[in-house]
Amino acid sequence: MKIDRDAPVGVFDSGIGGLTVAREIMRNLPSEKIVYFGDTARVPYGSKSKETVIRYSRQIIRFLEEQQVKAIVVACNTASAFALDAVREEFDIPILGVIEAGAKVAAQVTRNKRVGVIATEGTIESGTHAKVLKQIDPEITVIGKPCPLFVPLVEEGWTHDPVTVEVASRYLKELQEKGIDTLILGCTHYPLLRSTIGQIMGEGVQLVNPAYETALELGKLLKEQNMQSTGQGQSDFPYRFYVSDLAEKFKGFANSILPFDVEKTQKIDIEKY
Amino acid sequence: MKIDRDAPVGVFDSGIGGLTVAREIMRNLPSEKIVYFGDTARVPYGSKSKETVIRYSRQIIRFLEEQQVKAIVVACNTASAFALDAVREEFDIPILGVIEAGAKVAAQVTRNKRVGVIATEGTIESGTHAKVLKQIDPEITVIGKPCPLFVPLVEEGWTHDPVTVEVASRYLKELQEKGIDTLILGCTHYPLLRSTIGQIMGEGVQLVNPAYETALELGKLLKEQNMQSTGQGQSDFPYRFYVSDLAEKFKGFANSILPFDVEKTQKIDIEKY
Secondary structure, eight states: OOOOTTSOEEEEESSSTTHHHHHHHHHHOTTOOEEEEEOTTTOOOTTSOHHHHHHHHHHHHHHHHHTTOSEEEEOOHHHHHHHHHHHHHHOSSOEEEHHHHHHHHHHHHOSSSEEEEEEOHHHHHHTHHHHHHHHHOTTOEEEEEEOTTHHHHHHTTOSSOHHHHHHHHHHHHHHHHTTOSEEEEOSTTGGGGHHHHHHHHOTTSEEEOHHHHHHHHHHHHHHHTTOOOOSTTOOSOOEEEEESSOHHHHHHHHHHHSSSOOOOEEEOOGGGO | OOOOTTSOEEEEESSSTTHHHHHHHHHHOTTOOEEEEEOTTTOOOTTSOHHHHHHHHHHHHHHHHHTTOSEEEEOOHHHHHHHHHHHHHHOSSOEEEHHHHHHHHHHHHOSSSEEEEEEOHHHHHHTHHHHHHHHHOTTOEEEEEEOTTHHHHHHTTOSSOHHHHHHHHHHHHHHHHTTOSEEEEOSTTGGGGHHHHHHHHOTTSEEEOHHHHHHHHHHHHHHHTTOOOOSTTOOSOOEEEEESSOHHHHHHHHHHHSSSOOOOEEEOOGGGO
16 A cells, blocks of 8 residues: 555544644644544543453544544553554554653653653553553663542643642652652643642652654654655645544634634544444 | 333443442332443543433443343433433333432422532533423522532542542532522432532531432332332342443442442443444
């Protein structure tokens, strides 16, 4: 099969959080088209089983293939943790996850080799960050902590709120006590709590947001495989958005975090794929 | 079709919360068999659209029909709000929801005719409680308040915690100011926060837990339609549990709220229905 280098990149997430990854791709690879899918009907993935997350990821990749994307970015940490190995074996298309990119930069910046990871229960229980970090540097100690209330607090809009500060202090206490110097924000919603988390952890702890690193990895991959967009056939608005539920609500959130207004979001029946 | 009066009753919920309703049926109608389904792969329903909740409810009712149940209890408030009218039209089997039962008792106990409802966003936005209460008594004023952080706080196990007290105080402030004397706990998880909510609202406010009323309504319906179990063919353990994901985790929670140990929970692929 001949790859169309001007085809779009597929980006998917369990919901809206992956837009933080799409935004970095838009900023860093401005000539690439994007097809975004948010699984808003089945969100969240973080409390679901590996088997279920693999099944959902497979359906979404089939949908993105139908959209003729040239590469896929799994913007959801839980899906990256649970499904990446399985779907890479099944599909021919290049597939990138957010965990590897975040782990690489964490391994680079840590000095005391003690790296913390905050994420959903599923992501932490999978142990994927630890596995990837130890492959890069076996001397790194990884301390994981699930933070299940962070996503509902962000979605409630309480990003700067005493309640959120109290919840975050409790979740992060263990990581402080264990003396980490680097903390991976291992869930796409967590960068929206960056300032609260940064204040609690203090200046001695470097926060890693994998979204930016993932965009750079994608750029590298497209270059290596000679798949960078030529910019030809570029429409005025090179981004398409699909969801499995609540298209209007998604548009509202998208408009608040993307640097432009999303005019159209289409709802599709993902269970058919 | 001849109804087998010794067939089980089907009870379903978006996840684990509906077990509080199943528990009341077990207590109040001890000779009835139960088939319980928890949609743990697609939980929560409270943030999803009406259309999606109807589609999910339809799939679950098809599954329960295959289990040859004689009646169905929609133990999920969001599904009762969004899907009850639609599925009653489509299916021949008697279907009961939790909203009507809760509304009936609230209408009986209120003295100042100011009734509060706390529930998920979907349930509140649907306006179903208000519609049903006004049908019973047009003079009743209904004040609804979505409490999206309550379910994750319960699932985190922080039922008696200063954070939960602070969140609840904030959510309930508006209801206090509006002078309600009756408050419907319109989500199956909320009875687990009963003591916190009760302390904040004070003795002058009556809390209504629709689970108990729903069990009584079911008993009445079975009696009227001559469908009460004869107790014949009763096995040692007349309850069966099905989920769409994480059967083991479900069993743990079920054992903590039911008066016996659940020995087996079976996972099924609900998307096939």
